Amino acid sequence: MIHLHNLVVGYQGYGLAEPINGGFKRGSLTxxxxxxxxxxxxxxxxxxxxQPAVSxxxxxxxxxxxxxLPQQADIxxxxxxxxxxxxxxxxxPRKSMMDSLRDADIAxxxxxxxxxxxxDLVNFSVNQLSGGQFQRMLFARLLVQDADVMMMDEPFTGIDSQTQDVLIKLMCKLHQSGKTVIAVLHNPEMVADFFPDTLAINNACIHWGETHDVMANCKLFHRQDRMAVRFG
Structure with missing residues (x-):
């Protein structure tokens, strides 16, 4: 579905990690x-x-x-x-910005x-929302867009535990419905519990595959105290 060919990502010609090769399969949760x-x-x-590729x-x-779905800090x-x-x-994405919403869209x-x-918050201004309410709103926008591939950048950062539980269940529901979901995360326990596949990116190595294999073989997860590793 999505294939990366010797992909180096970065800025102004400077690569941030080693080349990445592989693909995100249709319906995968990574x-x-x-x-x-x-x-x-x-x-x-x-x-x-x-963002353009370095190479x-x-x-x-x-x-x-x-x-x-971008990070909240980017909005x-x-x-x-x-x-x-x-x-x-x-x-x-399905209509011109000048088109009016139809009854089906509003529903x-x-x-x-x-x-x-x-x-109940439908008429609230976005600057009145808590972090959790704001993230729920962004997830609602994803649901309306209904794209084949949903990419999420740190979707569970800075939100309350109740909202986190709601959104994780929703993410799993999307995956079960056949959506391809790719999420940047920083919680190894959450990844182990909910994500079948993992792409681990380090400056010196790339590991991509089933989560239990990646966690067993990538040095990123072999620190003395895994929870002390600063992921972001």
């Missing part, structure tokens, strides 16, 4: 892990076409649609827009808000 600065977020941006290439099957929360309008942005927006549990 965690991307690595230490700070290893190029995890940059990899997602490169796959999306937001190598990304090939994506025709007719495959992509969606991207300007001061922009005057409400929850409904943010979630409605998920409709844009889909409210169904997504119900799914993540924030229908």
């Amino acid at each position: 965690a991307i892990m690595g230490e700070n600065g290893a190029g995890k977020s940059t990899l997602l941006k490169t796959i999306c076409g937001i 190598g290439s990304v090939s994506i099957n025709k007719a495959v649609s992509l969606s991207w 300007d929360r001061s922009f005057p827009i409400n929850v409904f309008d943010v979630v409605a942005m998920g409709c844009w 889909k927006i409210y169904a997504a808000l119900d799914e993540v549990g924030i229908r």
Whole structure:
């Protein structure tokens, strides 16, 4: 579905890690892990076409649609827009920005808000939301967009445990429905519990495969205190 060919990601011609070779299969659920600065977020941006590759290439099957959930820190929360309008942005890939929303679109927006549990916040401005409420809103937008591939950059960082549980269950539901989900994470226990596949990126090595094999063979997980490793 998505294939990486000797892909080196980075900025201004400087690579952040070794070349990556491999592919994300249709319907897979993959965690991307690595230490700070290893190029995890940059990899997602490169796959999306937001960031150019330093070298190598990304090939994506025709007719495959992509969606991207950025880190909350990358989003300007001061922009005057409400929850409904943010979630409605998920409709844009299927229509012109000048098109009006149809009844079916509006129904889909409210169904997504119900799914993540924030229908009562539909008219709230985004700057009124807590971190957990904001992330639920972004997940609702993903549901409305309904892309084949859903890429998420640290989707569980900085949110309350209740929201984390809701969103993990939703992510697993999406995977079970056949969606391809790729997420940058920093919690090894969460990866071991929920993600069948892992791509571990380190400056010196790349490990990609079934999660239990990657954790057994990648030095990234062999620290004396695994939880002390600073992932980001």
